[in-house]
Amino acid sequence: MEKIIDSVTIVGGGAAGWITAGVIAAKHRLKRNFKLRLIESPDMPTIGVGEGTWPTMRLTLKAMGVSEYDFLRACDASFKQGTKFVGWVTGASDDVYYHPFTAPQGFQQAKIARHWLEDGRGRSFCEATSVQVHFCEHNLGPKKLGMPEYSCVANHAYHLDAGKFSQFLKRHCIDKLGVEYISDNVTKVNVAQNGDIASVSTEHHGEIEGDIFIDCTGFRSILLGGHYGVDFIDCSEVLFIDRALAAQVPYENENTPILSQTLSTAQEAGWIWDIGLANRRGVGHVYSSRHQGDARAEEILLQYLSETASGPDKVELRSIKFRPGHRAQFWRNNCVAVGMSSGFLEPLEASALVMVELLAKDIAEQLPATRGLMDIVSKRFNQKFLHYWNRIIDFLKLHYVLTQRSQNAFWRDNCDPATIPESLREQLKIWQYNIPSSLDSHLREEIFSAASVQYILYGMGFKTDIRRYPKVEAATEFAQEQFNEVQKNIDRFTPMMPTNRDLLNHIRANP
Numbered sequence: 001m002e003k004i005i006d007s008v009t010i011v012g013g014g015a016a017g018w019i020t021a022g023v024i025a026a027k028h029r030l031k032r033n034f035k036l037r038l039i040e041s042p043d044m045p046t047i048g049v050g051e052g053t054w055p056t057m058r059l060t061l062k063a064m065g066v067s068e069y070d071f072l073r074a075c076d077a078s079f080k081q082g083t084k085f086v087g088w089v090t091g092a093s094d095d096v097y098y099h100p101f102t103a104p105q106g107f108q109q110a111k112i113a114r115h116w117l118e119d120g121r122g123r124s125f126c127e128a129t130s131v132q133v134h135f136c137e138h139n140l141g142p143k144k145l146g147m148p149e150y151s152c153v154a155n156h157a158y159h160l161d162a163g164k165f166s167q168f169l170k171r172h173c174i175d176k177l178g179v180e181y182i183s184d185n186v187t188k189v190n191v192a193q194n195g196d197i198a199s200v201s202t203e204h205h206g207e208i209e210g211d212i213f214i215d216c217t218g219f220r221s222i223l224l225g226g227h228y229g230v231d232f233i234d235c236s237e238v239l240f241i242d243r244a245l246a247a248q249v250p251y252e253n254e255n256t257p258i259l260s261q262t263l264s265t266a267q268e269a270g271w272i273w274d275i276g277l278a279n280r281r282g283v284g285h286v287y288s289s290r291h292q293g294d295a296r297a298e299e300i301l302l303q304y305l306s307e308t309a310s311g312p313d314k315v316e317l318r319s320i321k322f323r324p325g326h327r328a329q330f331w332r333n334n335c336v337a338v339g340m341s342s343g344f345l346e347p348l349e350a351s352a353l354v355m356v357e358l359l360a361k362d363i364a365e366q367l368p369a370t371r372g373l374m375d376i377v378s379k380r381f382n383q384k385f386l387h388y389w390n391r392i393i394d395f396l397k398l399h400y401v402l403t404q405r406s407q408n409a410f411w412r413d414n415c416d417p418a419t420i421p422e423s424l425r426e427q428l429k430i431w432q433y434n435i436p437s438s439l440d441s442h443l444r445e446e447i448f449s450a451a452s453v454q455y456i457l458y459g460m461g462f463k464t465d466i467r468r469y470p471k472v473e474a475a476t477e478f479a480q481e482q483f484n485e486v487q488k489n490i491d492r493f494t495p496m497m498p499t500n501r502d503l504l505n506h507i508r509a510n511p
Helices: 014-028 056-064 068-074 112-118 125-129 132-137 162-175 222-227 294-308 348-366 371-401 409-414 422-431 450-459 473-496 500-509
Strands: 007-011 035-040 078-080 082-086 096-100 157-159 180-183 186-191 197-202 206-209 212-215 232-234 243-250 262-267 270-276 280-287 317-321 325-327 335-337
Touching (some): 007 206, 014 348, 056 157, 056 348, 270 294, 294 317
Parallel strands (some): 007 035
Antiparallel strands (some): 186 197, 243 280
16 A cells, blocks of 8 residues: 655745745645644754745735734735836936736736837836836835735735744744644754655654655755755856845834835846835845955945935844755655755845745645655656746846846846847747737746736837737727726825825734
8 A cells, every 4th residue: 555645844944944834734734644843943043034025925824824914013014016126227317117016907908018019108118007106106005994804906915024924924833723843953864765755863852754855944955955965056157146235224213104115226236125114124235246246245235225224334234145046856755845945046026935835835736645646746846846947047037138237247248148048038039029928838827927027028128029910999999098097097096095104004003
């Protein structure tokens, strides 16, 4: 009789470990004899700078049974409605575009981009097609006061304190979802005859068994990378950024506006992120060490802080080094890697936490019933997530390859065809004549939608030749109606939408 899979052991905590535990527990905890445990080292601090999420986090938290408002209060979280890119195209004072979380108005019914390319009425693509840009520009929240949890007027994600988020999920998983918690250090990996991990030895709790082991040990990857020796695919020849300086910056006063989007400002050899939490800002400079020294990177960040905050000399800077890339496989034998154990590229577009969500959900959904099925499941799992990693690389690189900034080697090198993946080069050729659509992929679902691609592509000034799209009067009229609808929605919703700060204050004051 085949071995039944009814025991999952997660090694490593942090956001990756506890998101994974929560997603699997919510799906399987009512099964008879099912056991889920998490081993977390008391000596290993989390990196704690992953402060941006995707709208998918709303579904993830809701599926875990998390109260949205409890989460917002406990994690000093705020609402995020997209990303604002400053200086990425030319570096001029008016060089701004958005990647909002709502699809362009009328996107599902027509090729709106075709009509904007023909007559954008002097507005950028994001301004012409999304009311959410207006929300962000005026620091408005995505929901009205008193709306139920997880409901909204505008699609949104969150900014959060990563350290507090991990602790919040830890308490929820243990108290509400029945996850067994073990605080200990893993000292040895014990192997079964078939090459699976039979158990791990710990300093104080002896051997801990499991049918499946999930590696959430961060960059160390002590199971998949350390024990199994799965190769790491270095992506630094495509995505150059490999350093980060991070700071927690206090607000000037309790009425300082809270940004409704991640602010991403281009620099000489990278970019600066600036996000607003409920109680502070999170600011950091990511850069390429081959294009810029650490001292210069720190100088640039401190200059930015001096222009946007009071007392930047009192801010403590944390330095983080990383190697952009991912594992060649993510599931080997009975071991799966989630989080930085599986890979990390750069914090652009908050892809790190969404990959944790995707990996965790796929494990929960595809959890093999028996050991005999595991090899089939793992094969498909590896194919799927290798594709996803490649698509993330293409999408992140897309933010760089269309720049006109030629004064710095970092930006020039990003435009060098030798550093652009062949898959992205091919797609850029297609987009010269075809507006991005869901047909660009052979998969039913992609990690980045065609709407997201359009926001980046046309925000960076790319032009698709629309002559192959015949001009149809009815379609033109519909498109103009959609452009007008954006303005109508701005006029309609603006008076009723609170600011991000007022919305968060209301939630904190009304538990």
